Amino acid sequence: MMMPVDRTDETIFAVASGSGRAPICVLRVSGPRSRELLQHLCGTCPPPRRASVRILRDDAGEALDQALVLWLPGPASYTGQDCAELHLHGGPGVVDGVADALAALGGRPAEPGEFTRRAFLNGRMDLIEAEAVADLVEAETAAQRRQALRQLSGALGELYNGWSARLTELMAQQEALIDFPDEDLPPNVEGSLMAGLRVIQSEVEGHLADDRRGERLREGIVIAVGGPPNVGKSSLINILAHRDVAIVSPFPGTTRDVLEARAVIGGVPVTLLDTAGIRASTDPIEVDGVRRAVAKMAEADLVLLVADASAGSVWLDSDAIPVSGAVLRVANKIDLAPAPPGAIAVSALTGHGLEALRAELDAAIRRSVQRDGPPPLTRARHRSALSEVAAELRGALLETLSELRAERLRLATRALGRVTGRVDVEDVLDVVFSRFCIGK
Numbered sequence: 220m221m222m223p224v225d226r227t228d229e230t231i232f233a234v235a236s237g238s239g240r241a242p243i244c245v246l247r248v249s250g251p252r253s254r255e256l257l258q259h260l261c262g263t264c265p266p267p268r269r270a271s272v273r274i275l276r277d278d279a280g281e282a283l284d285q286a287l288v289l290w291l292p293g294p295a296s297y298t299g300q301d302c303a304e305l306h307l308h309g310g311p312g313v314v315d316g317v318a319d320a321l322a323a324l325g326g327r328p329a330e331p332g333e334f335t336r337r338a339f340l341n342g343r344m345d346l347i348e349a350e351a352v353a354d355l356v357e358a359e360t361a362a363q364r365r366q367a368l369r370q371l372s373g374a375l376g377e378l379y380n381g382w383s384a385r386l387t388e389l390m391a392q393q394e395a396l397i398d399f400p401d402e403d404l405p406p407n408v409e410g411s412l413m414a415g416l417r418v419i420q421s422e423v424e425g426h427l428a429d430d431r432r433g434e435r436l437r438e439g440i441v442i443a444v445g446g447p448p449n450v451g452k453s454s455l456i457n458i459l460a461h462r463d464v465a466i467v468s469p470f471p472g473t474t475r476d477v478l479e480a481r482a483v484i485g486g487v488p489v490t491l492l493d494t495a496g497i498r499a500s501t502d503p504i505e506v507d508g509v510r511r512a513v514a515k516m517a518e519a520d521l522v523l524l525v526a527d528a529s530a531g532s533v534w535l536d537s538d539a540i541p542v543s544g545a546v547l548r549v550a551n552k553i554d555l556a557p558a559p560p561g562a563i564a565v566s567a568l569t570g571h572g573l574e575a576l577r578a579e580l581d582a583a584i585r586r587s588v589q590r591d592g593p594p595p596l597t598r599a600r601h602r603s604a605l606s607e608v609a610a611e612l613r614g615a616l617l618e619t620l621s622e623l624r625a626e627r628l629r630l631a632t633r634a635l636g637r638v639t640g641r642v643d644v645e646d647v648l649d650v651v652f653s654r655f656c657i658g659k
């Protein structure tokens with residue numbers, strides 16, 4: 220979606236609380252005419268930063284609501300501009316009435332993300348923090364909330380700004396090498412420059428090689444349940460998702476398409492995929508189901524390989540299916556026969572072993588999204604820019620000509636600046652803010 224050019228001289232308003240009817244609806248206003256709009260609605264502008272109860276009236280003097288009103292003068296406001304918050308009664312009659320009155324007074328409904336975009340333009344937050352705001356709004360689980368809050372508190376920004384400051388320092392050294400004759404410089408400038416570059420390069424590479432943990436937590440992870448037909452895959456999905464999403468039947472080959480069930484396990488949103496049983500078949504629909512099952516298992520973050528303990532069945536050869544995620548082996552139907560060693564032994568029928576299965580799943584999911592140490596990368600946007608940084612740094616380390624090395628360093632710094640929004644920001648703004656909801 221195209222964003223408007225930044226018309227920050229216009230005063231915008233939007234409902235900041237969720238859509239749908241609620242007892243209270245928060246309407247936000249930001250822009251140079253905020254004070255004037257408040258005065259019109261309330262008669263007088265309420266005292267700054269204090270909750271005041273006021274009767275709001277339209278231009279004709281008709282009462283629209285009795286509301287809690289906040290006058291939040293800039294620059295110490297969310298957007299950095301003069302702002303106001305109107306805590307209205309939530310009915311559409313009230314909310315639409317106040318919105319119409321604001322529009323009649325010259326306010327304009329905000330575009331998605333426009334408030335936070337203004338906050339960024341006024342230096343109230345960097346891009347990483349702005350994205351953390353979006354993630355907080357979207358957070359479905361406690362683990363996602365923690366990651367977003369950590370990012371909002373500046374942990375990730377500090378990491379990137381730290382690299383940026385060190386790179387700038389190294390660029391200055393590089394320029395000195397180009398501009399001054401050797402005898403005017405302290406000894407071994409080039410050696411320490413290269414050493415510094417190597418350190419940053421390995422830190423960036425390490426950050427990139429995080430197995431997508433942060434991105435997985437943000438986006439949720441995919442768990443594919445696979446195995447031969449009739450081993451109890453659909454039964455286990457229904458148990459893990461706490462509802463009947465998949466058809467359970469004694470007829471092998473019942474599940475043909477890939478079914479999805481959403482659940483939260485270990486504080487992480489997961490999508491459980493029920494797949495067709497893998498076997499040789501001549502039925503073209505089943506063959507296609509098997510093909511899809513294999514493809515889903517290959518891409519999944521985690522694979523539950525299920526076998527039937529009573530059939531003496533072996534697991535699918537996970538070497539034959541090129542899985543990229545972790546694999547958990549589950550032996551089902553232990554009410555009928557003992558489980559082979561090395562498997563999580565369960566019975567979907569009697570409930571035996573399900574607690575152990577949940578605990579193992581929980582641990583595997585946590586492993587796939589968490590790690591101690593610096594905060595993980597959380598977005599594809601950051602990953603692509605940081606991959607560019609790493610590539611330019613690798614190039615700079617191989618470069619023997621000073622001028623060419625300096626150019627590599629400039630490109631690396633610019634790519635890093637795109638992540639936090641410090642350099643060349645215009646083109647990345649649209650990408651970041653167009654994903655916001657209106658009112659944020």
Ligand SMILES: Nc1nc2c(ncn2[C@@H]2O[C@H](COP(=O)(O)OP(=O)(O)O)[C@@H](O)[C@H]2O)c(=O)[nH]1
Binds near residue numbers: 449468471473554566
């Ligand atoms: N005895 C026994 N039967 C089971 C168990 N789990 C599933 N079944 C039965 O095995 C059949 C196949 O189950 P289903 O979940 O559809 O397997 P899928 O083809 O792998 O999805 C059904 O008749 C289930 O009722 C179990 O733990 N013990």
Ligand SMILES: [Mg+2]
Binds near residue numbers: 465474
């Ligand atoms: Mg099934």
